[in-house]
Amino acid sequence: MESISAKLQKLHVFFPKMERELKKVGDTVHHMWEQYIAxxxxxxxxxxxxxxxKTWCKRVNPMMHMNHKAGDKMYVDYAGKTLSVIDKDTGEIKEVQFFVAILGASQYTYDEASTSQQKEDFVTSVENAMRFFEGAPAAIVPDNLKSAVIKSSRFEPTINETLADLAEHYQTTILPARAYKPRDKSLVEGAVKVLYRRIYVNLKETxxxxxxELNQQIWxxxxxxxxxxxxxxxxxxxxLFLEDEQQKLSPLPQERFEIKYQSFATVM
Structure with missing residues (x-):
């Protein structure tokens, strides 16, 4: 009879394949068990x-495990720590923001340095992420950033108009991370922690x-x-991205998004 450890080892070899299959719409744990037991x-x-x-998932995913479907969500946020650029002419050190986007199913990641967290820079970074992924997800999930959400609400947050226009241009939707629901943003927060170790640490002394120049090094x-x-x-x-998720993203429009600016004139 097979020993317990060898039996468990065989199961652990099966789990990576199973994890990928569960990202497809319609697959369930019970269905995967039927394949395994056959x-x-x-x-x-x-x-x-x-x-x-569940035990294996917790071990390989230190952050909370969620079964993300391919092409479903792109999570976006800023890292808490900023980077810096030196002005060549004045020598002034300018702080810049560290933007992160991650696809839920493949954990394929995009990041860039940007001038600020203002809505124009935020929208441009979100668009750059979709251009990098060469497709649009079904939904974009920002944390409740001021650049994304005008008014926070547990049930129906108010999205800023520019971000809503971007979503319409790319035929996607905005789903802000829900207040008091840490599972909504655990993936992107986990990604930020990993990027601190693999990217941020390698940049801060340069x-x-x-x-x-900074972005080229980041990429x-x-x-x-x-x-x-x-x-x-x-x-x-x-x-994972190329084999399982890329084909599930929606095609991108050829034209990039143009931010609309409004001005109000006073009639004399």
Whole structure:
């Protein structure tokens, strides 16, 4: 009879494939157990199978585990720590923001430095992320940033008009992270923590004299991050994205989004 450890090891080999399958609409844990037990008739029963999967998920996903569907959501936020650029002419050190976007299913990540968190810069960064991913998700989930949400509400937050226009242009929707619901933003917060270690730390001792120069360095480090194997899995973010998620994103319009500006004139 197979030992418990070997039996569990075989189960752990099955879980990375299972995790990917569960990102497809319609697949369930019970359906995956049926596939497993068909090949391993002496394997774990359904309830034990589910228990071991939850335990495995917690180990490989230190942040809260959610079963994200491919192409469903893109999470966006700013890192708490800023970066800096030195003005060539004056020597003045200017603080710049660190924007992060992550696709829920593949954890494929985009980030960039931007001048501010004002709505114009925020909307441009969100658009740059979709252009990087070469597709639009079904929904964009910002934290309750002032640049995204005019009025917070547990049930129906008010989205700023520019962001709403961007969503309409890209045929997507805005779903702000719900107040007091940490699961809504655990993925992007986890991504920010990882990027602090893999990108931010490698930048803070270097002097940059333009936003373009800083971003080029960020994107080089980002490529390495997306290419690394995920914890406990035999695949990387870029592999997951290309194989499972990219085709689930909606095609992008050829034209980039143009911000509308309004002015009010007083009639004499």
């Amino acid at each position: 090949v391993n008739p002496d394997g774990y029963r359904s309830s034990q199978f589910g228990h071991h999967y 002097k940059f004299f333009s936003l373009e 080089d480090l980002l490529d390495a991050h997306n290419g690394r194997k995920l914890t406990g899995r035999p695949y990387s973010r870029i592999e």
